[in-house]
Amino acid sequence: MLRYLPFLLVLALWIYAFIDCLNTPEEEVRGLPKVVWVIIILLFGEVLVGPVAWLVAGKVRHAPAGSAAGGTARTRRTEWVAPDDNPEFLKSLKDSDGNKGDKADTAKDDDALLKDWEADLRRREEELKRRESGEDPQPPA
Numbered sequence: 367m368l369r370y371l372p373f374l375l376v377l378a379l380w381i382y383a384f385i386d387c388l389n390t391p392e393e394e395v396r397g398l399p400k401v402v403w404v405i406i407i408l409l410f411g412e413v414l415v416g417p418v419a420w421l422v423a424g425k426v427r428h429a430p431a432g433s434a435a436g437g438t439a440r441t442r443r444t445e446w447v448a449p450d451d452n453p454e455f456l457k458s459l460k461d462s463d464g465n466k467g468d469k470a471d472t473a474k475d476d477d478a479l480l481k482d483w484e485a486d487l488r489r490r491e492e493e494l495k496r497r498e499s500g501e502d503p504q505p506p507a
Contacts, residue, residue: 376412379417380417383407384404384408386421387400387407387425388404395424395425396425396426398424407420
C-alpha cells in the first residue's frame with residue numbers, strides 16, 4: 367500500500383491544481399491565459415511541472431486576512447471578540463434600527479399576537495377537555 371502513496375500524492379496535487387485553475391477568475395491569472403494554464407497542468411501533471419508551475423507562478427496570491435506587509439500573520443495577534451461583547455457591533459445594531467418608535471410598535475404588535483395565541487390555546491384546551499369528558503362541544507367558529 368505504501369508504494370502507491372507517491373502516485374496518490376501526485377494525483378491529488380494534479381487534481382487540486384486543475385480545479386484551482388478552473389475556479390480562478392480570469393483577472394487573477396498571471397503570465398499566460400487561463401486556457402494555456404489548464405493545458406500545461408494537464409500535459410505536465412504527471413511529472414509535477416504543470417501543477418507546481420501553476421501554484422507558484424500562475425495565480426495571484428493574496429495575503430492572509432489581517433496580515434500587514436511588514437509582518438507575518440504569526441507575528442501579529444488578532445484578538446477575536448464575541449459580538450455581544452463588542453460595543454462597536456452593538457452600537458451598529460442600534461444605529462441600523464432607524465426609528466425607535468418602529469421598534470416599540472413592533473414589540474406591541476408582538477405582545478398582542480402572543481396574547482391572541484395564548485387565548486386561542488386556552489380555548490382549544492377547554493374544547494379538548496369537554497370532548498374528553500363526553501360533553502357536547504360547541505361548534506367551531
